[in-house]
Amino acid sequence: MGNKKGMIAEFKEFVLRGNVVDLAVGVIIGAAFQAIVNSLVKDIISPLIGVITGGVDFSSKFLLLYNVPEGADVSNLQAAKVLGPVFAYGSFITAVINFFIMAFVIFLMIKAINSMRGKKQQAEPAAPVDKECPYCFKRVNISATRCPYCTSHLGIQQETVQQD
Structure with missing residues (x-):
């Protein structure tokens, strides 16, 4: 009996999932659209072609x-x-x-x-999330200050250490 409840709940989850509802709406609209296109072809365009071709x-x-x-x-x-x-x-x-x-x-x-x-506006390119290490040429996170591959310092000016 527990298996039936699980199966019913699983079926309910499947049916109420957004994709299934969207698909059902698409099929219904597609059928209506098919009727429109069929009528356009059968009742308007085909007779015109028949007149143009001499009724062939x-x-x-x-x-x-x-x-x-x-x-x-x-x-x-x-x-x-x-x-x-x-x-x-x-x-x-x-x-x-x-x-x-x-x-x-x-x-x-x-x-x-x-x-x-x-016209759809073109999406702006996403901000880069990584950069290339100038020493080992591996891709590293853009906020990294040191390359995890070669341990080189990245994009930071090294401060001159004053010796006392």
């Missing part, structure tokens, strides 16, 4: 991989698939074209979002 529809292009029975109708892809296997290269070409259109649209959207955010 690659998705209906296919090759039969069987002998057509006499009197059979193979005028469209669905009818040809019912009769036997087909090599539907047009569907693949359409999918590749849609992929490149979607990738370009997403690129433009991300570019627009980034420009709305404004």
Whole structure:
């Protein structure tokens, strides 16, 4: 019984961890974004490309991989698939074209979002935390007064000791 409580507590800790919640939000937003991009490609960009190319529809292009029975109708892809296997290269070409259109649209959207955010200020370089010993050339802490490797004095003017 103690193992179940430990497992439940471990699961609760896993689910409430920030990364899991962030991932869930990202997946939900990604699904919504996918619907927007799909609609943009399907309803706006693809019809424009169809007008430009004269209405060429690659998705209906296919090759039969069987002998057509006499009197059979193979005028469209669905009818040809019912009769036997087909090599539907047009569907693949359409999918590749849609992929490149979607990738370009997403690129433009991300570019627009980034420009709305404004240019990120470049971070100033961090202050150095170490320096090089001029004698043994090892890296030592910047506040060191003596090199831990060769015991040389670092960056300190040696005071002249007055002898009495």
